[in-house]
Amino acid sequence: DAMVIQNPRYQVTQFGKPVTLSCSQTLNHNVMYWYQQKSSQAPKLLFHYYDKDFNNEADTPDNFQSRRPNTSFCFLDIRSPGLGDAAMYLCATSRSGWGNQPQHFGDGTRLSIL
Amino acid sequence: QKEVEQNSGPLSVPEGAIASLNCTYSDRGSQSFFWYRQYSGKSPELIMSIYSNGDKEDGRFTAQLNKASQYVSLLIRDSQPSDSATYLCAVKGLTGGGNKLTFGTGTQLKVEL
Numbered sequence: 001d002a003m004v005i006q007n008p009r010y011q012v013t014q015f016g017k018p019v020t021l022s023c024s025q026t027l028n029h030n031v032m033y034w035y036q037q038k039s040s041q042a043p044k045l046l047f048h049y050y051d052k053d054f055n056n057e058a059d060t061p062d063n064f065q066s067r068r069p070n071t072s073f074c075f076l077d078i079r080s081p082g083l084g085d086a087a088m089y090l091c092a093t094s095r096s097g098w099g100n101q102p103q104h105f106g107d108g109t110r111l112s113i114l
Numbered sequence: 115q116k117e118v119e120q121n122s123g124p125l126s127v128p129e130g131a132i133a134s135l136n137c138t139y140s141d142r143g144s145q146s147f148f149w150y151r152q153y154s155g156k157s158p159e160l161i162m163s164i165y166s167n168g169d170k171e172d173g174r175f176t177a178q179l180n181k182a183s184q185y186v187s188l189l190i191r192d193s194q195p196s197d198s199a200t201y202l203c204a205v206k207g208l209t210g211g212g213n214k215l216t217f218g219t220g221t222q223l224k225v226e227l
Contacts, residue, residue, distance in 0.1 A: 031213060040122075042202065042217035043158065050213060090157055094213075100146045100165050103204075103215055105157040 003027070004106035006091050012112045013081055021076040021109045023091030032074040033103060034066060035090040043090055049074060050096075078111075086113045117141060118205050120218035128226055133190040135221050137203030140184070146206040147179055147186045152220065153199045162188060193225045 004025045013019040023032065031050050035043035047056045049068045063085070068074045078085055088110050092103040119138045127133045135149075146165050150158035164170045164177040164186065176189040186205075190197055200220040207216070 042219045102148055102160050102163055108157040
């Protein structure tokens with residue numbers, strides 16, 4: 001089945017130690033998104049790629065960066081994680097951003113900070 | 115005013131009853147509307163989408179949209195314990211080049227035996 005796959009499912013890192021989360025897709029979708037979701041809150045969009053075009057949200061901390069080396073893969077880099085960055089990180093894709101195309105989510109990576 | 119508002123619940127319904135989940139949005143230019151189901155600790159799963167005023171039915175689920183009132187709802191008929199989850203309303207408008215969804219904080223549904 002075509003899928004959005006996130007690795008790892010659970011990630012533990014130390015305060016201030018860089019961490020990278022990965023997302024891959026077999027849907028051949030143009031758009032890939034990264035969300036942060038904390039308990040009982042709505043998913044918060046961090047940034048998205050439309051093909052190679054990177055779009056950062058205004059309130060995304062500089063600590064968060066992303067790379068999309070090809071259509072299938074997208075990475076979320078957290079340069080110096082703080083305790084407040086502990087959350088579920090969700091990757092989503094859509095065929096295109098326009099119109100009625102829904103977003104499809106991966107299973108998420110739960111990040112814990114020690 | 116939040117862009118997408120939902121009652122956080124919990125909404126408790128007995129098994130077999132109809133669950134009614136509501137969502138209002140502030141952006142009149144919103145074009146597309148989605149309902150996602152999210153089980154605790156899991157990622158959101160798309161269950162319904164609606165783009166035109168009126169009702170759209172898919173199995174036990176019916177989405178209702180009223181753009182004039184800026185209101186979208188989800189009805190779940192014959193509710194089952196497996197329907198117990200948080201339901202997220204998501205709205206796509208023209209902001210951000212039309213690429214972005216704005217999510218509500220979700221309504222927690224509990225279906226009781």
